[in-house]
Amino acid sequence: MGQLFINGKIFTARSETDFASGFLVEDGRISWVGDAGHLNPAEYAGAVDLEGRTVLPGLLDMHVHPALMADTADAVECLPPRVESVAGLVEALRSHPAHQTGADAWILGAGYDETKYPDGCPTAADLDEVSRSQPVLVWRADRHTALCNTRALEIAGVTDATPDPESGRFGRYPDGTLNGVLEEFSAISEVTAHMPQRTAAERADLLETVGKRLLSRGVVGVCDLLATTIPHPLETYRTVAERAPFPRTALFLGWNRPHDLNDLEAQETSGATRVAGVKVLMDGAYSNRTAWVCSPYPDSEENGLRTLSDDQLLAAADWARRNGVQLAVHAMGDRAIAHTVDLLGDLEPWLEGTPSVRIEHATLMSPELTARLAAAKMRFGIATHTIFFYSEYEAYAKNLRPEQVSDAYPVRSLYESVEALALSSDCPATAWSEADDVFVSIEAAVQRRTHTGAAFGQQAAITVPQAVLLYTARAARVTALPGLGRLAEGYEASFVVLDQDIFTVSAEQIAQTTVLQTWQAGDLVYSR
Ligand SMILES: [Zn+2]
Structure with a gap:
């Protein structure tokens, strides 16, 4: 019955x-x-x-990073609103379960953001207040910087005399001694290489925890937009989904090492947990002025960074076409988006029923650019984020000229022009501890207000039912999640x-x- x-x-x-x-x-x-x-x-x-009671279809987060969330699931969350000062950072790290459990146990944190701290920039001396005998390390919200204590530097053998690694930097006090800041991956890994390495079973356990967290948020379907942050992602996801409830998952593989990307087998691109595409990065991040933009940033001659050549973009599109999966293009700046449409817009779409190309973030889109993307022969989908301007308003206030705010995350005009459209969290790559809480993003989409209460482009506001559709039916148009x-x-x-x-x-x-x-x-x- x-x-x-x-x-x-x-x-x-x-x-x-x-x-x-x-x-x-x-x-x-x-x-x-x-x-x-x-x-x-x-x-x-x-x-x-x-x-x-009110019932919604299970929610879909179409641009999120569960593998990355798992990677730091045993770190204390140090994001606002939970941590908003150096004192708060020290207190949060002291709450780590490994605190005072033995000299070898690492105390880890993730998500600090000193630009929001009234009491200055944290240093190794502050983390020494967490522990002098145990190693302590905390990643900055953007994951491009980390901070560690004196004990962690000792374990890593990094001293005042150690030269900076290639394309990275050890932060120093004015007198030249180390201050614990590790800038860029090469410097961070000098220290993290001395942390105990996880087994496949431990990684699966951590991913299972992330699955529980997402389900508690009402999220029943996800796209992992960089699954290759862990080894053997498909195998790990499938192991977890077989033994515990887990959101349906579409994985996107990173195109950063094209020679390692083998062609896919049919069983890899089918089922409840599958590979759905490949991801490239066309530019950097708007919040640190590395998004590739048409007109220079305020008080600057800079137009940001382009991080992909035409050849690489076309090669990635070719791989996606050959393997019958999507191409996801990270593009925040208007120039990065326009260039993607220039290059791919006239090509024949290779997928039916779902866009062949996804644009990730789409921070800056004028009405003309939106119209051009919508009218192209290529079928484009977009995953964008109201959580970004909500949580990172301080950066947007600095990097957008006032007349550009109306083109920033223009969800209303996208809603009207682009059928395959989703709101999503990008968790944990945004500076907010509740980023994966769908209702924070929905409120931001409806109110167009930031976490400080400032109004942000209110002509782009949408209604509650529209915002819910961007987490349900319309989101499901961006990448197929059958039945959801x-x-x-x-x-x-x-x-x-x-x-x-x-x-x-x-x-x-x-x-x-x-x-x-x-x-x-x-x-x-x-x-x-
Ligand atoms: Zn992302």
């Missing part, structure tokens, strides 16, 4: 206005959805009364039950929304 769910306020995501009050689940799928008022629950054994994105006949019975009605609550209350339950293919996989 199936399991009946009744008495809910169910947003089906079939349109901006379609609600139902009940649905029937058979074999993990929705077999009926509609007005349940006339049904007699007594006829359905084990009918679930939703008690008037709607509560409709034939779709998977994957949905979330909320503690408040986000469609009627005041806009400044949206981010307070909590997921009470997450169901995946008819199974309750999270309950608060």
Whole structure:
């Protein structure tokens, strides 16, 4: 007979206005959805009364980094709003479970951001307050810098006399002695190479923890936009998904070492956990002025950085076409996006039903650029982020001229022009500890306000149902996640039950929304 769910306020995501009050689940799928008022629950054994609560289709985070989240899952989160000062950083690191457990145990943190600290830049001396006998290391929010204590430098054998590594730097006090700051990967790895290396089993355990966290956020489908941050990503993801509830996962492989990227086998590109594409980076980050832009940054002659040649972009597109998967292009600056459209826009799309090319972030898009991308022969999808201007407002205020704010994350015009569009978190690569909380991004999309309360391009605001569609039905257009994105006949019975009605609550209350339950293919996989 199936399991009946009744008495809910169910947003089906079939349109901006379609609600139902009940649905029937058979074999993990929705077999009926509609007005349940006339049904007699007594006829359905084990009918679930939703008690008037708001229900959404399971949420989809189409640009997130679960593998990277797993890599630092045993580090204390040192992001705002949890940590907003050097004193707070020291206190947070002291709460690490390894604190005072033995001289060899590393105390790890992730996500500091000294630009938001009123008490200055943290140094090794501050981390020595966490421990003098144990090594302590904390990654900066952007992961391009880390800070360690004196003990960690000792273990690594890095001294005041050690020369800087190639393309990296050891930070120093004015007198030339080391201050514990490790700039760029080559300097960070001089220290992290001395940390105990993880086994495949430990990595899988950490990824399982990340899966639980995502499901507790109501997220039932994800795209990992750089799965190759861990070795054997597909194998690791599949191991975890076989033994525990885990969001459906589409993996994107990094194109940074093209010669290592073998052609894919059919079984790698199919199933609930699969390889969906390859990712290239066209430019850097807007927040540190390395995004490739048309007109120079304020008070500067600089146009940012282009990080990919035409040949490399075309080679990656060719590999994606040959393997029947998507090409994901990280492009934040308007010049990076325009150049991608110049190069790929007239090519024949190679995938049906899903865009062959995804643009990641799309920070700066004028109406003309949006129209050009939408009209191209190539089918483009976009994964963008309202969490960026919300959490990193200080950087955007400095790097955007006032007249450019209207072109920054223009979600409303994208919503109207680009069918395959998603809002997403980029967690953990943005400076906010709650970045994977979908409701923070939805509030930012609706209110167009930053974490400081500043207004940010309010003409780009969208409504709550529109924002929810960008996490459900419209998100599912960006990369195929079969059966997800709607509560409709034939779709998977994957949905979330909320503690408040986000469609009627005041806009400044949206981010307070909590997921009470997450169901995946008819199974309750999270309950608060
Ligand atoms: Zn990312």
